[in-house]
Amino acid sequence: MPGASLDTMTDAAANPLLTPSSLPYALPPYAEIRAEHYLPAFGAAFAEHRREVDHITRVRSMPTFENTMVALEASGSALDRVARTFYTVSSADATAEVQEIDETLAPLMSAHHDAIQLDSALYWRISTLHDQLESLGLDPEQERLVRRHHREMTLAGAGLDYDAKARLTDLNQRLSTLTTTFEKNLLADTNDLAVVFDDAAELDGLTDGELSAAARAAEDRGLPGRYVVTLTLFTGHPYLSVLTDRESRRRIMAASRSRGSRGDENDNRGVLREIVRLRAERAELLGYSSHAAAVTADETAGTPEAVHDLLRRLARPAAANAVREQQALQALIDRGDAPFPLEAHDWAFYTEKVRAAEYDLDRSALRPWFEAERVLQDGVFAAATALYGITFAERADLRAYRADVRVFEVSNEDGSPLGLYILDLYTRDTKRGGAWMNSLVTQSHLRGTDPVVVNNLNVPQPAPGQPTLLTLDEVTTLFHEFGHALHGLFATVTYPHFAGTAVFRDFVEFPSQVNEMWIYWPEVLTAYARHVETDEPLPADVIEKLTASEAFNQGFSTSEYLAASWIDQAWHGLSRAEAEADLDVAAFEAAALADIGLDNPVVPTRYSSTYFAHVFSGGYSAGYYSYIWSEVLDADTVEWFHENGGLTRGNGDRFRDRLLGVGGSKDPLEAYRDFRGRDAAIEPLLERRGLTG
Incomplete structure (x- = not known):
């Protein structure tokens, strides 16, 4: 915002961010927080953290675990509080004011992080402890804390000389600005490219609820009487499977694929090349x-x-499966009155027709059985209660960052408090695309804090009075993100460094993917999948068809995911000399896909480079592969649950205690072996995705 700085409004009495929250579970007092509070609070928190670290490095006595590691873990609590409060809002409700703060803050956050991570005196103290680990008599969590801090500081460049550190700091600050710019451009272009329709007939195939959501979106944009279809983060769109008008499907797909590459002020090509x-x-x-x-x-x-x-x-059999699926779709089109070559925007629509023919199943017709509140209460929450004994009570007295965001208190089976779960279900122009989980407060015995976790989705909001009916994909997303939330709620550690989902990036998706298994579990499905008007359960024959068709279209879904993963690896596998070439983004992407055999134009990558937020503005750079990497563990775990009785409290306790509960305090593969009794096998994944051939 104009005139904002780090130096104004630093009086704690005037700035609610400068004192710990008095609300339950230290929930930030969002009702009192205004945009102008953030930058001054960050300035004060930066200074406090720097003083705390300086106090550690100026201690004259030799390093001990207490005077170095414990003191380091206790430091930065104010900055952690302010940052989590702000970044929850900057991703979920990024108003123009918030975006401006985010841009101002990005290089400052980077500079502060580097000042700590590259501190030579701090690195010396931690290195000294690291060299003496065998003689310190530490417990496993303490020993891992020393190893992780030493490893992370080494990888961050703490051992470099002065000039190299200075260049590294410059690079990090510039990158922080660029990634923020990438996200801002993408949000703006996604909003600008929302597709406007003049006539409801162009949206034939949508349900009344979906049509009302499109009408509401148009009203919100000052377009009464028209219809707006907002874009999802990924290339495709849920509506492509049901829209009967081929031109409408083409327009949506074309808009989605053009994001960030139109040569205007939101073009991300130059941004990503510099990144x-x-x-x-x-x-x-x-x-x-x-x-x-x-x-x-x-x-x-x-x-x-x-x-x-x-x-x-995985790519070769996935691509072959996709070709077989493509041939089946083309054969269906060729049997029609006016055949045409299948294109990318046709895939989802004709896939549903083939699914209906082969399995007598119309997934789009299932939405009346997936009413959002019932899915949440009788599906997501009920499965967690059955497995872990935890219960949920809505706290209407607690306000999150928006009045329409819901807050639930979570309790253990014995009634003891566990934490807060916050759900932000609906899409809006100020929310970034996709779905995610983040922690507003993390659990730590050292700091005496309990977890507050947030789930964000982007479900279109129907008109007032209309029920929110989810697609099966949205049901899956809700269960998936709640798996992350459980990880954040259950992790029980001493030190903040290991709290919540602070694990390796290629392990973090594992708990969330496991939680998807309960979607089809019989006692869970029959409880939540009930018709919104009649309360009739989803018919048994439909459930059988859903189960039988789980591997259907896996060639497409696996190929589009692997294509995005390979694009990420291709960009980030470049050496410095290779990256400095004047690369054409579209040509580079095409060559990368051809290299791995995933260049089928009818099966586009899930994300193209210019709107690949996961890797150019999120935390998945060179790490988008982690979903499939984690799925090896996930599929093997699902097999374990089936072998051991499924949805039981005993199984839940084992999974919670040995995997979710350890957070980052234990090597994840060691934790997996402790849970499973062996390393994960890849065969269950290959079977699940139809890749055994």
Whole structure:
């Protein structure tokens, strides 16, 4: 906002962010927080954190676990509080004021992070402890804390000389600005490219609720009497499976694929090229051949080659399956009155026709059985209660960052408090695309805090009085994101560094993917999948068809995901010299897809480079592979649940105690072996995705 700075309004009495919240579970007092409070609060929090770290490094006595590691973990609590409060809003309700703050803040946050991570005196103290680990008599969590801080500071460049550190800091600040710009451009272009329809006939195939949502979106944009279809983050769109008007489908797909590449002020091509160049230079500075090598060095994968081996192993059979599916779709079109060549915007529509023919199943007709509140209460929450014993009570007295965002108190089976769960279900122009979980407060025995977790989705909101009916994909997303929420709620650690979902990026998707298994679990499905008007359960024969068709269209879905993962690896596998070439974004992407055999124009990548927010403005750079990497563990875990009785309290306790509950305090693969009794096998994943051939 105009005139905002870090130096104004620093009086704690005038700024609610400068004192710990008095609300239950330290929920931020959003009703009192205004946009102008954020930057001054960050300024004060930066200074406080710097003083706390300086106090550690100026201690004259030799490093001990208490005077170095414990003190470091206790530091920065104010900054953590302010940052989590702000970044929850900047992703979910990014008004123009908030976006301006975000842009101002990005290089400042980067500079502060570097000041801590590259502090030579702090690195010396931690290195000293690291060298003496065997003689310190630490417990496993304490020992891991030393190892992780030493590893992370080393990878961040703490061991570099002064000039290299200075360049590294410059790179990090510029990258923080660029990634913020990428996200801002994408949000603006996604809003600008929302598709306007003049006549409801153009949207034939939508339900009354979907049509009312499109009408409401048009009203919100000052277009009464018309209809607006907003775009999703990924390339496709749920409506492509039901819209009967081929031109309407084409317009939506074309708008989606053009984001960030139209040559206007929101064009992301130059932004992403510079991001790639600077990431490659930073990797070289740190001693790595590429950004991907630097990233995977501290993940369970270990190297880009391990990632490439998995992706290539899956790509060939997935692409072959997609071709077979394409041939089936084309055959259906050819039997019609006016045949035409199948195109990308036709795939979802004719897939549903083939599904209906082969399985007598129309997924789009299932929405009346997936009313959002029932899915939440009798599906998502009920499964968690059955498995873990936890219960949920809505707290209408607690306000989140918007009045329409819901807050639930979560309790353990014995009634003891666990934390808060916040749900922000609906899409809006100020919310970034996709779905995600984040923590407003993380659990830590050291700090005496309990978890507050947030789930964000982007479900179109129907007109007042109309029920919110979810697609099966949206049901899946809700269960998935709630799996992340459970991870954040259950992780029970001493030190903040290990709290919540603070695990390796290529492990973090594992708990969320496991939670999807309860969608089709009989006692869960029959409870939540009931007709919104008649309360009749989803018919048993439909459930059988859903189960039988789970592997249907897996060639397409696996191929589009693998294509995006490979694009991420291709960009971030470039050396500094390669990244400095004047690369054409579209040509580079096409060559990468051809290299792995996923260049089928009818099966577009889930994300093209110019709107690939996960890797150019999120935390998944060189790490988008993590979904399929984690799915190996997920599929193997689902098999374990089936072998051991499924939805039981005993199974829930084992999964909670040995995997979810350890947070980042234990090596994730060691935790998995503790849970499963062995390493994960890949065969269940291959079977699930129809890749065994």
